[in-house]
Amino acid sequence: MARPKKPAALKIIEGNPGKKRIPTEPIPPEGMPTLQDFLDDYAKTEWNRIVDGLYAMKVLAEIDQQVLAAYCTAYSRWRHAEEELQALVINGGTIAGLVHKTISGNYIQQPLIGIANKAAADMVRYASEFGIGAAARAKLGVDPAKGKESKFKGLIGGKK
DSSP, X not given: OOOOOOOHHHHHHTTOTTOOOOXXXXXXXXOOOOOOTTOOHHHHHXXXXXXXXXXXXXXXXXXXXXXXXXXXXXXXHHHHHHHHHHHHHHHHOGGGGTEEEOTTSOEEEXXXXXXXXXXXXXXXXXXXXXXXXXXXXHHHTOOTTTTSOOXXXXXSSOOO
């Protein structure tokens, strides 16, 4: 899978290390995304938890509301599945949260594990679109040392 392109703004911040022409990118209109009515309570809570921070980081615009809704939906799905798994463990022991006995007597992986894993993977994928998580922020490649004075300043043509 190809690595996603780095936004032009980040290339400019980094000083365009590749020295390639930086393409002009569309600038999304200002504005905060609108909380979507179809989201359940967990998704709405997650939306409200992260929307202000993402907007302040300038990685979120009104046009991104459906991607953010997809992230929040994945979060909700993951949380519901994990809570159901916890209930199975409480009622039936640790093994009940891991395996499920079919009507023919065979044991299979608890289907909720697959739901939780898929929702978690979706959540991480959507989160990386907004730089949520330490690894996602690291992939943005912003160097905090950029703009600091060089340790070599003054060596050439400097003080004698």
